[in-house]
Amino acid sequence: MKRPYERPGRNELEDIEEFAKIDHGRHSRAGKPEAVFAEFKTPEEVVRIVKAQIERCGESLVTRASSEHIEAILKEFSDCDVKVNRKGRVVAIRRRLKEYSAESRPVGKVAILTAGTSDIPVAEEAAATAEFLGMEVLKFYDVGVAGIHRLIEPVKKIREAKVDAVIAIAGMEGALPSVVAGLVDRPVIAVPTSIGYGVNLNGLTTLFAMLQSCSSGVAVVNIDNGFGAAVFAYLIARTARL
Amino acid sequence: MKRPYERPGRNELEDIEEFAKIDHGRHSRAGKPEAVFAEFKTPEEVVRIVKAQIERCGESLVTRASSEHIEAILKEFSDCDVKVNRKGRVVAIRRRLKEYSAESRPVGKVAILTAGTSDIPVAEEAAATAEFLGMEVLKFYDVGVAGIHRLIEPVKKIREAKVDAVIAIAGMEGALPSVVAGLVDRPVIAVPTSIGYGVNLNGLTTLFAMLQSCSSGVAVVNIDNGFGAAVFAYLIARTARL
Amino acid sequence: MKRPYERPGRNELEDIEEFAKIDHGRHSRAGKPEAVFAEFKTPEEVVRIVKAQIERCGESLVTRASSEHIEAILKEFSDCDVKVNRKGRVVAIRRRLKEYSAESRPVGKVAILTAGTSDIPVAEEAAATAEFLGMEVLKFYDVGVAGIHRLIEPVKKIREAKVDAVIAIAGMEGALPSVVAGLVDRPVIAVPTSIGYGVNLNGLTTLFAMLQSCSSGVAVVNIDNGFGAAVFAYLIARTARL
Amino acid sequence: MKRPYERPGRNELEDIEEFAKIDHGRHSRAGKPEAVFAEFKTPEEVVRIVKAQIERCGESLVTRASSEHIEAILKEFSDCDVKVNRKGRVVAIRRRLKEYSAESRPVGKVAILTAGTSDIPVAEEAAATAEFLGMEVLKFYDVGVAGIHRLIEPVKKIREAKVDAVIAIAGMEGALPSVVAGLVDRPVIAVPTSIGYGVNLNGLTTLFAMLQSCSSGVAVVNIDNGFGAAVFAYLIARTARL
Amino acid sequence: MKRPYERPGRNELEDIEEFAKIDHGRHSRAGKPEAVFAEFKTPEEVVRIVKAQIERCGESLVTRASSEHIEAILKEFSDCDVKVNRKGRVVAIRRRLKEYSAESRPVGKVAILTAGTSDIPVAEEAAATAEFLGMEVLKFYDVGVAGIHRLIEPVKKIREAKVDAVIAIAGMEGALPSVVAGLVDRPVIAVPTSIGYGVNLNGLTTLFAMLQSCSSGVAVVNIDNGFGAAVFAYLIARTARL
Amino acid sequence: MKRPYERPGRNELEDIEEFAKIDHGRHSRAGKPEAVFAEFKTPEEVVRIVKAQIERCGESLVTRASSEHIEAILKEFSDCDVKVNRKGRVVAIRRRLKEYSAESRPVGKVAILTAGTSDIPVAEEAAATAEFLGMEVLKFYDVGVAGIHRLIEPVKKIREAKVDAVIAIAGMEGALPSVVAGLVDRPVIAVPTSIGYGVNLNGLTTLFAMLQSCSSGVAVVNIDNGFGAAVFAYLIARTARL
Amino acid sequence: MKRPYERPGRNELEDIEEFAKIDHGRHSRAGKPEAVFAEFKTPEEVVRIVKAQIERCGESLVTRASSEHIEAILKEFSDCDVKVNRKGRVVAIRRRLKEYSAESRPVGKVAILTAGTSDIPVAEEAAATAEFLGMEVLKFYDVGVAGIHRLIEPVKKIREAKVDAVIAIAGMEGALPSVVAGLVDRPVIAVPTSIGYGVNLNGLTTLFAMLQSCSSGVAVVNIDNGFGAAVFAYLIARTARL
Amino acid sequence: MKRPYERPGRNELEDIEEFAKIDHGRHSRAGKPEAVFAEFKTPEEVVRIVKAQIERCGESLVTRASSEHIEAILKEFSDCDVKVNRKGRVVAIRRRLKEYSAESRPVGKVAILTAGTSDIPVAEEAAATAEFLGMEVLKFYDVGVAGIHRLIEPVKKIREAKVDAVIAIAGMEGALPSVVAGLVDRPVIAVPTSIGYGVNLNGLTTLFAMLQSCSSGVAVVNIDNGFGAAVFAYLIARTARL
Helix, strand or coil: CCCCCCCCCCCCCEEECCCEEECCCHHHHHCCCCCEECCCCCHHHHHHHHHHHHHHHCEEEEECCCHHHHHHHHHHCCCCEEEEECCCCEEEEECCCCCCCHHHCCCEEEEEEECCHHHHHHHHHHHHHHHHCCEEEEEECCCCHHHHHHHHHHHHHHHHHCCCEEEEEECCCCCHHHHHHCCCCCCEEEEECCCCCHHHHHHHHHHHHHHCCCCCCEEECCCCCHHHHHHHHHHHHHHHHC | CCCCCCCCCCCCCEEECCCEEECCCHHHHHCCCCCEECCCCCHHHHHHHHHHHHHHHCEEEEECCCHHHHHHHHHHCCCCEEEEECCCCEEEEECCCCCCCHHHCCCEEEEEEECCHHHHHHHHHHHHHHHHCCEEEEEECCCCHHHHHHHHHHHHHHHHHCCCEEEEEECCCCCHHHHHHCCCCCCEEEEECCCCCHHHHHHHHHHHHHHCCCCCCEEECCCCCHHHHHHHHHHHHHHHHC | CCCCCCCCCCCCCEEECCCEEECCCHHHHHCCCCCEECCCCCHHHHHHHHHHHHHHHCEEEEECCCHHHHHHHHHHCCCCEEEEECCCCEEEEECCCCCCCHHHCCCEEEEEEECCHHHHHHHHHHHHHHHHCCEEEEEECCCCHHHHHHHHHHHHHHHHHCCCEEEEEECCCCCHHHHHHCCCCCCEEEEECCCCCHHHHHHHHHHHHHHCCCCCCEEECCCCCHHHHHHHHHHHHHHHHC | CCCCCCCCCCCCCEEECCCEEECCCHHHHHCCCCCEECCCCCHHHHHHHHHHHHHHHCEEEEECCCHHHHHHHHHHCCCCEEEEECCCCEEEEECCCCCCCHHHCCCEEEEEEECCHHHHHHHHHHHHHHHHCCEEEEEECCCCHHHHHHHHHHHHHHHHHCCCEEEEEECCCCCHHHHHHCCCCCCEEEEECCCCCHHHHHHHHHHHHHHCCCCCCEEECCCCCHHHHHHHHHHHHHHHHC | CCCCCCCCCCCCCEEECCCEEECCCHHHHHCCCCCEECCCCCHHHHHHHHHHHHHHHCEEEEECCCHHHHHHHHHHCCCCEEEEECCCCEEEEECCCCCCCHHHCCCEEEEEEECCHHHHHHHHHHHHHHHHCCEEEEEECCCCHHHHHHHHHHHHHHHHHCCCEEEEEECCCCCHHHHHHCCCCCCEEEEECCCCCHHHHHHHHHHHHHHCCCCCCEEECCCCCHHHHHHHHHHHHHHHHC | CCCCCCCCCCCCCEEECCCEEECCCHHHHHCCCCCEECCCCCHHHHHHHHHHHHHHHCEEEEECCCHHHHHHHHHHCCCCEEEEECCCCEEEEECCCCCCCHHHCCCEEEEEEECCHHHHHHHHHHHHHHHHCCEEEEEECCCCHHHHHHHHHHHHHHHHHCCCEEEEEECCCCCHHHHHHCCCCCCEEEEECCCCCHHHHHHHHHHHHHHCCCCCCEEECCCCCHHHHHHHHHHHHHHHHC | CCCCCCCCCCCCCEEECCCEEECCCHHHHHCCCCCEECCCCCHHHHHHHHHHHHHHHCEEEEECCCHHHHHHHHHHCCCCEEEEECCCCEEEEECCCCCCCHHHCCCEEEEEEECCHHHHHHHHHHHHHHHHCCEEEEEECCCCHHHHHHHHHHHHHHHHHCCCEEEEEECCCCCHHHHHHCCCCCCEEEEECCCCCHHHHHHHHHHHHHHCCCCCCEEECCCCCHHHHHHHHHHHHHHHHC | CCCCCCCCCCCCCEEECCCEEECCCHHHHHCCCCCEECCCCCHHHHHHHHHHHHHHHCEEEEECCCHHHHHHHHHHCCCCEEEEECCCCEEEEECCCCCCCHHHCCCEEEEEEECCCCCHHHHHHHHHHHHHCCEEEEEECCCCHHHHHHHHHHHHHHHHHCCCEEEEEECCCCCHHHHHHCCCCCCEEEEECCCCCHHHHHHHHHHHHHHCCCCCCEEECCCCCHHHHHHHHHHHHHHHHC
């Protein structure tokens, strides 16, 4: 880890022989991080990719990390700032460098709501990603529509906080985004979760229900994709500040 | 049309040569009407079945009637009371007889809600069926969850009216039954409609969303099955009065 | 566990920091219990929620409990009445208080039928729930349509007992509710189970078959949802007694 | 139409230039007729194929015939025995020849049941096919399971008649074959129909329900395939007589 | 095990308290065995049901038996003839009694073909069932259509043996029944297996392909249902001999 | 049309007897227009709803308008500014009032791309909606990935124009949003269209492909939902300007 | 039509204002024609695109042409060589120019087989496309597996002709490619058609069956995609000749 | 292992009693290897089949081999050349014989691309198969469309290398084959992988996306079927050299 940090060029690539071609320029070019999706990779592969990113860009974000992935990262990058969110299975790694300070990044605010308790891991994936990207996060968990009065306070706070975007996370019938989008005037990013049973079909029903929300102002990401929702919210906030 | 009306036995059947075996005893035996589902039948077939029912039981209910069916019935049964609900595609036919008075039947009250304007035909099928069965009907149309405050007044009225059951009809994401069941203490019969597009899948998504409602106290009937919902509500009310 | 039991207000909520927002008022408001669905929760989380419910309402119902959940509850609530139904995976917990007596609750009667032996766990979930809610339960197991004469006795008993509702539970082709609804004059709540193989599709085929029953008077709940069927039956009985 | 009729060899083929290769030997080789499925063919194409079959084998069977197909056949084959079943959309054409008499063919008996009135067209396709193949047909229509007592008489007659096979045709939840196979000791060939709506999925649900019948002794053919069911029944009867 | 063996009446039932209602009369009434599908039952439950059947009918057939089930049966019924087919997961149990001899039962012949090696377990389930029912079995394994010449010998032998029925078992594209039915003049019972990957969809694709065979004379049973195919073949042979 | 225009309150509703409950406050409350989805409504119903909106809010937007709807609107609202986009099937109606000027509304910029020519109707629905909401629209049509160099110019222009959001519309394999999101640093709203055949499944395949884009920064709306995409883009732009 | 024909550059594009961006360089760059898929386009749009292609490249191919499209093309391009294949719905248009002679193009040979008569339109789409691309076509229609001996002659001819590729087209159970690939040593391109009913699911079942062929050496294109199969065969032949 | 190697006849079969019928003539007859798909077979079964192939043909290829399979093969065939590709789960076994030299086989060149790192096992299955068949393999891994510039170098090299075919392997939205086919003039064999989550549906979405590629010149094999893609590429190259 010797090379000093400097901004990669738009199309800069790095080959890690035989298994990866890292797109270091993705953030410069397309405004979004090249995160490491750990699920189909060995701890060794994840560590190798993170190392390359740290060396070149000074930071790296790992999602869907198992405890094996997390231990391997903690061991390898003991000289870095490593922030672990076990519920969300996210690890954020950063070099301890002066020039890399939070103040220099775009700032924004996002509200994250879940319908139930079981949706929280997805929410935490979103929260950890948003925080890695420099956003302020407001959390409102277990506020689903079976007791509609649970939404009164969150909606009031969201209106006051002037958030850039709302992330509404739900399993089951997935009604939360529809109701929220009928109450607030911000873009609502809906995340279906695979929580449910029977006709839930691993989240497919929730996804479909969200896609045909009777409210407009809702867009949807893949099932359980808390990371994608946070990146999208970040792009909204970033665009507003450019 | 000569035979006087008298109650059929539990297992009484009538063969209409080559195409139908009418179950005259269904109401005595199982508390529900043998309605004529007109959709896959010719006007002639419908008329023949209705005639047999009128002669034996004094009344008949036809659902999914096209205008051809309706005209054929009106022409044939000009000496009966014929009540046509064109939006709901339902026709109720009754002999003009003293002994067949509304007072002698079980009574009950049902509230029918729709999420949108396009769900109204299904609601009217339910309403016409419930009225045929002697129920009082309260209608609240276009009160879907995109503007949740539209539900305040209906919920208040439902609580006051002490209905036997609530029929909640919706297309799209089908969130109405969940929200209503979270607010009232009566059985909620959910009817998915085939209103929607794209991922609606002809109502399948709505059906699935309703089946995995995060509220309990909801049971579901087939897509667009207003008739079935009304019969179910009637059985609830009838049971309460036996 | 110090606070004396008193009825919560309609909209009373309790925040359990960071993962749950308990809707204590659900029963007052919407006539149904806020049961704890244990499947996606740790034993610790379940215990925390149950404790909050016991303290505030004096009772709690846990469904889909694993043996880990059950042991944790038994250990924690040794000073309460804890009723465990291992086949149905349901635990009912109640404080030992004078003011909380079964006599003060609404009463009703429900018949529970299963088509086969393998459907019994779902039936027991329903039975345990109905009993928790104060209902009398009649059980008729393994009476499916492959030997139609097995239904003769149950139907006779159901007619005599004047039940409020019938819960018909089946896997495979799911024909039981159709046949039963053709024979009895009570609302039939159909519960598809995930028992079967090949084209069973984890219960989806059974569900669909039930939804398009050729008998009216049938409404359906989610696959394996014995709890939901029992709550629905309870609402029918409760409505009849209000 | 000059060539005298004689039995074709097992593998005899005839090319009708550019669109068909007729398998005249199918009946000798595989015991089943090469019927003409008219649905995707023009009346001209159907007539050409029928002509080739009549010339070589003395008989031809056309299924899924529209009225255009029927008129074209009646016009072209005015010198043959043409038997039209309009409800079943089947046409049987035979040369008027001494040597082609019904007595020389295998004989058998099949019972055909339908659950409802709307399933009759499929039943008539089966009946016309079975009769073309020399079978005796017993019909029991509209005997579905919503009124289970409707089955008492048919089952009694089937037992007495000692049929070779039973064809049970149903739409909706498709429970008829299960119940029938639980009552009779003959092979039950189940035919799902596309009659239904909502979750019927054009007969797919009915098909799946039949395939996972809780009764054994049931085998299934494609949706609406009355022809295939009849050929299968014929092969059973033929095998019993060889 | 004291009661002597005698034929049960048509509608004779036996209640095994709380979990099973055995239909002893099934064979008398409907010509098919009440086999014990072991998959969703504990070894104890299976043993209890088998014991009741042995006591009353002298024989019992268990399918989908795990090695736990098999060991429990072998231990419990050491005084009976127990025949285990481990590949097919079938166990046949019979009392050692004079009056129960193979000669007194209907006889028949069935050919069983598989497309591949991996389909053999399903074939063995069919073979063991057919043998339990007194049939002679001809086996032709691994003769799928990728090398069409592999079918020459089996087809020749099937023609010579004058079988009552052919069971054609295949996974993947399921083409075997189509090709076989084009070559032999007996009923072909097709069994799709769940062998395959990707678009196989656990056998659904194979099932669908078989159902729309371009050959007639094919009927289909559920995925992996070797038992059902054998019972169906037995009913064909039995009917031919009555 | 007499009442002067003034801003409706957040929760203001208007009942149009028997079929609609107009949510006039939606824009004040939730920042999005209550557009009229014409597809399931008669021209008379559409005109009645538009009239109510014009009277109360001074403007109305109708989507999925058939030519019958369009003619009815043009006839009825000849005293208004009526802007018809026939390709997109959108009609925008506004009263000719001083106080309602474009300058007073939030402003923003959106780029709309289509993969093919056949996707243009959906793009025009989006464009007409965005323009109604006061946005500037950049169009790049027929720039799909089969000729990847077609994207060079659009990407360059999008970067220069500093748009608030990109709407990427595609049918078939739906790869456009992935590629675009890999090249630009703005939120990409993906709209799947039902253009395709065979495995397209009416757009479902395209939708699923977009949802699992290998690029982050993409969120998806329902199939063919150009309107929804435009409202979402508007909310992003509006949020950036509040 | 004045500009003389000359080879376009690899990345040459032409904008047809507002609806199309023609990729003239596709053949130079990627070896395949930019055909015009007429189905979702008006006759006017098709004519405009064809005109641009003729002017720039001297030739154009239109697929999925309705009779309206065909008439418009014939009328507009009366000075060109226009070859219409009505069964395949394909039109090939070429300028009458010396420099554009068939001899100068790559040559190859393809065999096209269909399982049934109803698959012929797809076969003709493939044949017309292959001929447009300069290939020799051998046709074998109606040689499906229900009469396996129908394949003897085609296989013999394919072996003798030394074709570059085989296109095997089938609906129903789609077994033809498996059997053919087991008999010939050339690449087999399988085309599923939407011919069938019931479980055919518009060709999906056929597609899936082909994809899991037990023979290797088979690759598949979209349902009914005769054009794609021909282009693929052409690329094989072209590659062999480069 | 005594018999000397000589070319088997076209239709030569070998029976391995009770479970396999080896098609030794497949390569002579149909130009493709009979590989051993190990997944559903025991190590013993695999070894027996390999032994038969080695004895008769001198070589054998095993795919989907677990480590148990691999160990069993290594142990048994220690006197052969055994080449193990663990990532691709492929084992190639060859007798050490003079007459079996690589020079005598058809030669060709194939490029293999993957979209991501997780697709590499499928790519290695393809690579190992192609190499077994005597082809030269060019690998380009992790070049998916999220960073489209990653494709510049591979495309350049593919053009220069004059490959016979391109194998494009991708999971997720599966856009790689479309983009590649728009850039190179060789047949593109697309392989969908089951890499993804949520709406990926185990690769079904990727498969469908590839099948409706907007580029022509793409044909598809089953999900994860690297073996099939390589055999297909080999047949293309082999055809070009015959």
